[in-house]
Amino acid sequence: MLIAPEDRFVNRSQLDDADTTKINRLKKIILYIQDSYQEPIRTRDLSELIPMSERQFCRFFKEMTRKTPVDYINSYRIRQAADLLQQSDRKISDIAFEVGFDNVSYFIKVFRRAMKCSPSEFRKGSGGTIIN
Known part of the structure; x- marks a missing residue:
């Protein structure tokens, strides 16, 4: 167990599972971009791969890469x-x-x-x- 902010206990395996899920989602997007960069790529298409709303996907992608999907x-x-x-x-x-x-x-x-x-x-x- 870890102590999280506000003195809450956090199960480390739950954090690891969440991080693993995020990393796997990002890998799926990156591989798609590398395979499809010669074609038009829309953020909507990328968001549908992992399924997320387009807005949620853009926030997720920027959080993970420090770049917008277009950048x-x-x-x-x-x-x-x-x-x-x-x-x-x-x-x-x-x-x-x-x-x-x-x-x-x-x-x-x-x-x-x-x-x-x-x-x-x-x-x-x-x-x-x-x-x-």
């Missing part, structure tokens, strides 16, 4: 794009579409915010470090 998905897509930019000479627009962005201007804006340089600057080697 997390975008950062994952940017990491994939950075790898592709370093490994190929393909057009930036093709890479943007391949990693799941449907708007090249938005891709460049998100890339610049995350990497502190444009995709073309990153490719030329003046770019930053790949984000996590």
Whole structure:
């Protein structure tokens, strides 16, 4: 037994079960994002995977990752794009579409915010470090 705030006793196995459930839910979401990042992903679709309301899911996800679902998905897509930019000479627009962005201007804006340089600057080697 642990003593929780307000001098309440808490069963440790109940805490561990709750934490395990949260971690398993988060893993399911992360794996889905990694498998589906090239496709449109809506928070509603993610919330239905674990089942939660969309609002509850967004709070849960931010609590667990310190990022909104959209920020997390975008950062994952940017990491994939950075790898592709370093490994190929393909057009930036093709890479943007391949990693799941449907708007090249938005891709460049998100890339610049995350990497502190444009995709073309990153490719030329003046770019930053790949984000996590």
